[in-house]
Amino acid sequence: MGTPPTDDRRTTTAPATDDRFAVPLRGVAVDPETRCAHWDSAVDVVALRFGCCETYYPCDACHDAATDHEAEPWPRDRFDEPAVLCGACGATLTAREYLDRDSEAQRASGSRTVSGDSEGRSPSSSRTQSDDSEPRSASGSRASPDDDACPRCDAAFNPGCRAHRDRYFEA
Ligand SMILES: [Zn+2]
Numbered sequence: 001m002g003t004p005p006t007d008d009r010r011t012t013t014a015p016a017t018d019d020r021f022a023v024p025l026r027g028v029a030v031d032p033e034t035r036c037a038h039w040d041s042a043v044d045v046v047a048l049r050f051g052c053c054e055t056y057y058p059c060d061a062c063h064d065a066a067t068d069h070e071a072e073p074w075p076r077d078r079f080d081e082p083a084v085l086c087g088a089c090g091a092t093l094t095a096r097e098y099l100d101r102d103s104e105a106q107r108a109s110g111s112r113t114v115s116g117d118s119e120g121r122s123p124s125s126s127r128t129q130s131d132d133s134e135p136r137s138a139s140g141s142r143a144s145p146d147d148d149a150c151p152r153c154d155a156a157f158n159p160g161c162r163a164h165r166d167r168y169f170e171a
Pocket residue numbers: 050051052053054063067069070071072
Protein backbone atom coordinates (compact mmCIF):
# COMPACT_ATOMS: atom_id res chain seq x y z
CA MET A 1 0.00 0.00 0.00
CA GLY A 2 3.02 2.23 0.08
CA THR A 3 3.26 3.12 -3.55
CA PRO A 4 0.26 4.66 -5.22
CA PRO A 5 -0.47 3.41 -8.70
CA THR A 6 1.21 5.47 -11.35
CA ASP A 7 -0.05 6.38 -14.74
CA ASP A 8 2.91 4.70 -16.31
CA ARG A 9 1.33 1.29 -16.36
CA ARG A 10 1.23 -0.34 -19.72
CA THR A 11 -0.24 -3.61 -20.89
CA THR A 12 1.30 -5.14 -23.97
CA THR A 13 0.17 -8.29 -25.72
CA ALA A 14 1.76 -10.29 -28.51
CA PRO A 15 2.94 -9.61 -31.08
CA ALA A 16 3.60 -6.08 -29.84
CA THR A 17 6.39 -5.34 -27.40
CA ASP A 18 6.76 -2.54 -24.89
CA ASP A 19 8.96 0.07 -26.53
CA ARG A 20 10.09 1.57 -23.25
CA PHE A 21 12.57 -1.22 -22.84
CA ALA A 22 15.67 -2.03 -24.80
CA VAL A 23 14.67 -5.67 -24.98
CA PRO A 24 11.43 -7.21 -26.24
CA LEU A 25 9.10 -7.20 -23.25
CA ARG A 26 5.40 -7.64 -22.62
CA GLY A 27 3.16 -7.84 -19.61
CA VAL A 28 0.11 -6.67 -17.74
CA ALA A 29 0.13 -3.18 -16.22
CA VAL A 30 3.91 -3.00 -16.44
CA ASP A 31 5.53 0.00 -14.85
CA PRO A 32 8.81 1.60 -15.99
CA GLU A 33 10.78 -0.69 -13.69
CA THR A 34 8.99 -3.86 -14.81
CA ARG A 35 6.67 -4.28 -11.88
CA CYS A 36 3.42 -5.77 -13.07
CA ALA A 37 -0.16 -6.38 -12.09
CA HIS A 38 0.86 -9.53 -10.25
CA TRP A 39 4.15 -8.58 -8.62
CA ASP A 40 4.16 -5.04 -7.45
CA SER A 41 6.44 -4.60 -4.48
CA ALA A 42 9.51 -2.41 -4.30
CA VAL A 43 11.79 -5.31 -5.16
CA ASP A 44 9.83 -6.70 -8.08
CA VAL A 45 12.04 -5.11 -10.68
CA VAL A 46 13.11 -8.17 -12.64
CA ALA A 47 11.79 -9.38 -15.95
CA LEU A 48 12.55 -12.89 -17.14
CA ARG A 49 13.06 -14.08 -20.65
CA PHE A 50 11.12 -17.13 -21.73
CA GLY A 51 12.46 -19.84 -23.97
CA CYS A 52 9.27 -20.24 -25.97
CA CYS A 53 9.14 -16.77 -27.44
CA GLU A 54 12.46 -15.24 -26.33
CA THR A 55 10.62 -12.28 -24.90
CA TYR A 56 10.91 -10.82 -21.41
CA TYR A 57 7.97 -10.74 -18.98
CA PRO A 58 7.76 -9.54 -15.40
CA CYS A 59 6.29 -12.90 -14.44
CA ASP A 60 4.77 -16.06 -15.84
CA ALA A 61 1.23 -14.78 -15.32
CA CYS A 62 2.13 -11.86 -17.54
CA HIS A 63 3.40 -14.30 -20.12
CA ASP A 64 0.18 -16.23 -20.10
CA ALA A 65 -1.90 -13.08 -20.33
CA ALA A 66 0.11 -11.58 -23.14
CA THR A 67 0.41 -14.67 -25.31
CA ASP A 68 -1.67 -17.69 -26.19
CA HIS A 69 0.94 -20.38 -25.86
CA GLU A 70 2.38 -22.31 -23.00
CA ALA A 71 5.34 -20.80 -21.21
CA GLU A 72 8.65 -22.56 -21.44
CA PRO A 73 11.54 -21.80 -19.11
CA TRP A 74 14.82 -20.48 -20.37
CA PRO A 75 16.80 -23.49 -21.66
CA ARG A 76 19.82 -24.60 -19.73
CA ASP A 77 22.06 -24.74 -22.78
CA ARG A 78 21.56 -21.02 -23.23
CA PHE A 79 22.33 -19.91 -19.71
CA ASP A 80 25.21 -17.81 -20.98
CA GLU A 81 22.85 -15.59 -22.92
CA PRO A 82 20.99 -12.62 -21.46
CA ALA A 83 17.79 -13.84 -19.87
CA VAL A 84 17.12 -11.43 -17.01
CA LEU A 85 16.37 -7.74 -17.20
CA CYS A 86 16.90 -5.43 -14.26
CA GLY A 87 14.04 -3.00 -14.47
CA ALA A 88 15.84 -0.55 -12.22
CA CYS A 89 18.86 0.09 -14.45
CA GLY A 90 17.96 -1.68 -17.68
CA ALA A 91 20.92 -4.04 -17.56
CA THR A 92 20.52 -7.58 -18.76
CA LEU A 93 22.10 -10.48 -16.93
CA THR A 94 22.72 -13.93 -18.22
CA ALA A 95 20.78 -16.68 -16.57
CA ARG A 96 24.01 -17.87 -15.04
CA GLU A 97 24.82 -14.47 -13.59
CA TYR A 98 21.41 -14.23 -12.05
CA LEU A 99 21.20 -17.76 -10.74
CA ASP A 100 24.73 -17.87 -9.43
CA ARG A 101 23.88 -15.20 -6.98
CA ASP A 102 21.90 -17.62 -4.89
CA SER A 103 23.39 -20.97 -5.77
CA GLU A 104 27.04 -20.50 -4.93
CA ALA A 105 26.67 -22.33 -1.67
CA GLN A 106 24.77 -25.19 -3.21
CA ARG A 107 27.26 -25.64 -6.02
CA ALA A 108 30.18 -26.26 -3.72
CA SER A 109 30.08 -29.93 -4.43
CA GLY A 110 31.54 -32.23 -7.04
CA SER A 111 33.13 -30.14 -9.72
CA ARG A 112 36.82 -29.73 -9.98
CA THR A 113 38.24 -27.05 -7.80
CA VAL A 114 38.69 -23.88 -9.75
CA SER A 115 40.16 -21.95 -6.89
CA GLY A 116 43.49 -23.06 -5.61
CA ASP A 117 44.44 -22.05 -2.16
CA SER A 118 43.09 -18.56 -1.98
CA GLU A 119 43.81 -17.99 1.61
CA GLY A 120 43.66 -14.31 0.95
CA ARG A 121 46.17 -13.44 3.57
CA SER A 122 47.53 -10.01 3.15
CA PRO A 123 51.17 -9.16 3.72
CA SER A 124 50.33 -6.46 6.12
CA SER A 125 50.37 -7.51 9.72
CA SER A 126 47.83 -4.94 10.63
CA ARG A 127 45.42 -7.05 12.56
CA THR A 128 44.87 -4.19 14.91
CA GLN A 129 41.65 -3.78 16.68
CA SER A 130 39.80 -1.76 14.13
CA ASP A 131 36.18 -2.50 14.64
CA ASP A 132 35.68 -4.16 11.27
CA SER A 133 33.06 -1.80 10.06
CA GLU A 134 32.45 -2.72 6.47
CA PRO A 135 31.76 0.07 4.04
CA ARG A 136 28.77 -1.71 2.59
CA SER A 137 25.31 -1.29 3.98
CA ALA A 138 26.04 2.20 5.11
CA SER A 139 22.50 3.22 4.45
CA GLY A 140 21.06 0.03 5.83
CA SER A 141 18.32 -0.04 3.26
CA ARG A 142 20.13 -2.29 0.84
CA ALA A 143 19.84 -6.00 0.72
CA SER A 144 22.69 -7.87 2.28
CA PRO A 145 25.25 -9.25 -0.18
CA ASP A 146 23.78 -12.70 0.15
CA ASP A 147 20.40 -11.59 -1.02
CA ASP A 148 19.40 -11.22 -4.61
CA ALA A 149 20.41 -7.89 -6.02
CA CYS A 150 21.41 -6.47 -9.36
CA PRO A 151 25.19 -6.73 -9.75
CA ARG A 152 25.14 -3.56 -11.81
CA CYS A 153 23.03 -1.11 -9.88
CA ASP A 154 22.62 -2.97 -6.60
CA ALA A 155 18.84 -2.80 -6.72
CA ALA A 156 17.37 -5.46 -4.50
CA PHE A 157 15.61 -8.30 -6.27
CA ASN A 158 12.75 -10.17 -4.74
CA PRO A 159 14.34 -13.11 -2.90
CA GLY A 160 11.03 -14.92 -3.15
CA CYS A 161 11.63 -15.40 -6.86
CA ARG A 162 13.91 -18.28 -6.19
CA ALA A 163 11.00 -20.26 -4.80
CA HIS A 164 9.64 -20.64 -8.31
CA ARG A 165 12.71 -20.30 -10.44
CA ASP A 166 11.86 -23.59 -12.12
CA ARG A 167 9.13 -21.75 -13.95
CA TYR A 168 11.70 -19.50 -15.51
CA PHE A 169 14.88 -21.50 -15.81
CA GLU A 170 15.23 -25.05 -16.99
CA ALA A 171 16.38 -27.24 -14.15
ZN1 LIG B 1 6.32 -17.54 -24.67
